Amino acid sequence: MPLPTSPVIRRARLGAELRRLRRREELTLEQVCGRLGWASTSKLSRIELGQSRPDLADVLDLLDAYRVAPQERDMLITIARDAATGRGWWKTLGGMGERQRAYAELEGGAATVVEYQPAVIPGLLQTPAYARLRLGVARLLDRDVDVEADVRARLIRQEVLHRADPPQYTALLELAACDPGGVPDGIWREQLRHLVTLAAKPHVTIRMIPPGVTAGGVHPLTPFSRYSFPDPADPRTVMLEALTTDVRLGSPADLAWYDAVVDRLLDAALPAAETVALLARLVEDPGLLGRTADDPAPPVVGRAGGHPPSGRAEDPAALPRPRPPTD
Incomplete structure (x- = not known):
C-alpha cells in the first residue's frame, strides 16, 4: 500500500503555513508565545521551521490565535496529523x-x-x-x-x-x-x-x-x-x-x-x-x-x-x- 506523504515534508508544509498566518496577523514570535503562555520563542520557531514533531493541541492553539477560517483550519489539522505521525512509517521502514x-x-x-x-x-x-x-x-x-x-x-x-x-x-x-x-x-x-x-x-x-x-x-x-x-x-x-x-x-x-x-x-x-x-x-x-x-x-x-x-x-x-x- 502507498505511504502517506513523508512526515518530514508535512512538517515543512505546516511550518510554512503557520509562519504565513502569523505574518498575516502581523504578530511577532514573542507576541504569539506571550498570548499562549509559552515559555520561549524556540518552540514556535522550531514548529515554523519544520524541525519538531508538532503537538496537535499546540497547533489548535495557534490556529485560534490566528483566527483561521473553518475550511482552512480543517486542512491544516489534517496536515498537522500527518506531520505528527510516525508509527506507520517506522513500522513499514523497519530497522533502517x-x-x-x-x-x-x-x-x-x-x-x-x-x-x-x-x-x-x-x-x-x-x-x-x-x-x-x-x-x-x-x-x-x-x-x-x-x-x-x-x-x-x-x-x-x-x-x-x-x-x-x-x-x-x-x-x-x-x-x-x-x-x-x-x-x-x-x-x-x-x-x-x-x-x-x-x-x-x-x-x-x-x-x-x-x-x-x-x-x-x-x-x-x-x-x-x-x-x-x-x-x-x-x-x-x-x-x-x-x-x-x-x-x-x-x-x-x-x-x-x-x-x-x-x-x-x-x-x-x-x-x-x-x-x-x-x-x-x-x-x-x-x-x-x-x-x-x-x-x-x-x-x-x-x-x-x-x-x-x-x-x-x-x-x-x-x-x-x-x-x-x-x-
Missing part, C-alpha cells in the same frame, strides 16, 4: 538506519523522483549483490556499518517501484556509473540486466549521459535526488548525497537551480530507448566502454558532435544565479 530512512520517507510519499548519479548505480536500482559490494566498500571506512542490515533496508526502499501506484522515477546516469570498475563480472552483468528489466516498467526511465556531451557547461559535482509530492502545495525537495551527511534543500531558489540543472541533463542524455539498447549491448560486451575508434568494434558514442539538441542547454547564462554565501 537514519540516512536510508531519510531517503525512504521522501521516496515513499513522492509523486516523482529524479536522480542523478555520476559514478554508481542509484540505490533504488541496485541488485542485492551490487548493493552488498557497494556497502562493503563503505565498511572499509566505518567498521560499524552493518552491511546485511543496510542491504535489507535498501530492498525495502526498492518496493516503492513495485507498488500499485509508484512514483514516476527517472535516473540520469553518467556513463561512468555503468563502467564495471572492478565489479566482478557476474555481479555486473546481473546488475545491467536488472536495469534493462526495470526500464521496461512504464513508470521507470533510465537515461545515460554519454562521454563528451556536456549539459550546457553544467556538471553537477555531487549525486542528487529531486522529489515532488501528490499535493502540489507540499514543498518539493532536493537531497544532495555526501560521504558522511546528506543535505536536504527546499528553498525556492535552490529548487529553481536544480530544476534548471535537471532540464539540461535531460537535454544532454541519450533517449530512454537508446540507453536501454546500450545497456543490453554492455551485458554482452562489458569491454565496449573501454574501446577507442581504432579498435575493431566502434566505441560507445553519444549524439553527433557531442552537443545536446536544445539551444537552451548551450547558454550557461540561462541558469538561475546562485545566491551569495551567507554566514
Whole structure:
C-alpha cells in the first residue's frame, strides 16, 4: 500500500503555513508565545521551521490565535496529523538506519523522483549483490556499518517501484556509473540486466549521459535526488548525497537551480530507448566502454558532435544565479 506523504515534508508544509498566518496577523514570535503562555520563542520557531514533531493541541492553539477560517483550519489539522505521525512509517521502514530512512520517507510519499548519479548505480536500482559490494566498500571506512542490515533496508526502499501506484522515477546516469570498475563480472552483468528489466516498467526511465556531451557547461559535482509530492502545495525537495551527511534543500531558489540543472541533463542524455539498447549491448560486451575508434568494434558514442539538441542547454547564462554565501 502507498505511504502517506513523508512526515518530514508535512512538517515543512505546516511550518510554512503557520509562519504565513502569523505574518498575516502581523504578530511577532514573542507576541504569539506571550498570548499562549509559552515559555520561549524556540518552540514556535522550531514548529515554523519544520524541525519538531508538532503537538496537535499546540497547533489548535495557534490556529485560534490566528483566527483561521473553518475550511482552512480543517486542512491544516489534517496536515498537522500527518506531520505528527510516525508509527506507520517506522513500522513499514523497519530497522533502517537514519540516512536510508531519510531517503525512504521522501521516496515513499513522492509523486516523482529524479536522480542523478555520476559514478554508481542509484540505490533504488541496485541488485542485492551490487548493493552488498557497494556497502562493503563503505565498511572499509566505518567498521560499524552493518552491511546485511543496510542491504535489507535498501530492498525495502526498492518496493516503492513495485507498488500499485509508484512514483514516476527517472535516473540520469553518467556513463561512468555503468563502467564495471572492478565489479566482478557476474555481479555486473546481473546488475545491467536488472536495469534493462526495470526500464521496461512504464513508470521507470533510465537515461545515460554519454562521454563528451556536456549539459550546457553544467556538471553537477555531487549525486542528487529531486522529489515532488501528490499535493502540489507540499514543498518539493532536493537531497544532495555526501560521504558522511546528506543535505536536504527546499528553498525556492535552490529548487529553481536544480530544476534548471535537471532540464539540461535531460537535454544532454541519450533517449530512454537508446540507453536501454546500450545497456543490453554492455551485458554482452562489458569491454565496449573501454574501446577507442581504432579498435575493431566502434566505441560507445553519444549524439553527433557531442552537443545536446536544445539551444537552451548551450547558454550557461540561462541558469538561475546562485545566491551569495551567507554566514
